[in-house]
Amino acid sequence: MGRLVPAVTRALDVLELFLDGDGTLSAPEVTRKLQLPRTTVHELLTTLAARSYLVTTPDRPGRYRLGVRTYQLGSRYADQLDLAAEGRQVAQQVAETCGETVHVAILEETDIIYIANADSTHAVRMVSAAGRRLPAHCTSVGKMLLAALPDRDLDARLGGLELTGMTPNSITDEGELRAALAAVRERGIAVEHRESDPDVSCVAAPVRDRTGRVVAALSISAPMIRWSEEREQELAGLAADGAGSLSGRLGHHGGRK
CATH class of the missing domain: 1.10.10.10 (Winged helix-like DNA-binding domain superfamily/Winged helix DNA-binding domain)
Known part of the structure; x- marks a missing residue:
């Protein structure tokens, strides 16, 4: 050197x-x-x-x-930053820390698309891949991204939308979804309990660009056999830290919101 x-x-x-x-x-x-x-x-x-x-x-x-x-x-x-490439690196780091599956996703209309992921090291784990698309209202990353939208944009996306469930635990009522999104804004963390997979729960945190705009979300998913209130709190902190790290790579220097 x-x-x-x-x-x-x-x-x-x-x-x-x-x-x-x-x-x-x-x-x-x-x-x-x-x-x-x-x-x-x-x-x-x-x-x-x-x-x-x-x-x-x-x-x-x-x-x-x-x-x-x-x-x-x-x-x-x-201009040189690649959200997917940066997301893969951070997702891998978070997965190595917690041992669970980590995703980075973006919002497209009313769906989320996984753009990066790192698999759990456990035999029993959530299996997914970059490029998968899911209804936003059924996922923690989707709730995080919907909650970050301006009211007018959220109204436009939810207007007339049929909220189809993926499991019996999925939110299918617009009023219930809006209440859930308000809770996400208040807490700064989104949680999903068996709403997209009957055997998996997830937590997600917002990823911001240099302007402070939420451009993605990072989630940690774990099967219910390894889930508890204590584990949820631990994973929420790790998701927030991971999302903060990815935000920093994108040029954001503010605190968590």
Whole structure:
């Protein structure tokens, strides 16, 4: 590994300060946060501004904010991301941690499509594959994705839709589904008990892109022989952590919602 260049490291330290707070900083604030000499900070800020990585804030003299160059780099990075490829890597990591089947899914109209999965290491397990399509209202990932929709979009998708069940436990009433979605929004986690498979329960958490928009959901599925209230809580935490990790890979830096 080559030697780190101190000047470059300091410049990156300056830029990363803008990830927190209101997105603006003054030279004295940078000096205090990084414990650098004032002359060094002035030179760093001047150089970054000259290259359009920072700009001064017109209505707040003496303060800086991120410039267009950082947006251009971020956009180029986002263009190179592959949700399915990133999802496969994170799903595998989560599956290795919990030993259960992990899926990443997206919403298409009123169905979900699995775009990545990692199988359980147990002999008794849920067997699925990327590309499988299921009714969203019967799955934890589907509930998570439906709950994230704006009200107008959700109304349009549910309007006149016949909620066909996959098992006796599936939700087939629109009012019951809307109540379930409200609970998902409140908790930030979606749960499904034997609604798509009579022998399996699942938990799911939202995956967000760099804008904070929910673009996918990550779920962990386990057969009922290994399910309990304690296990559900544990898997919910692991699903949230996995979804947060995948969100981070997509450029999202906010907390869980």
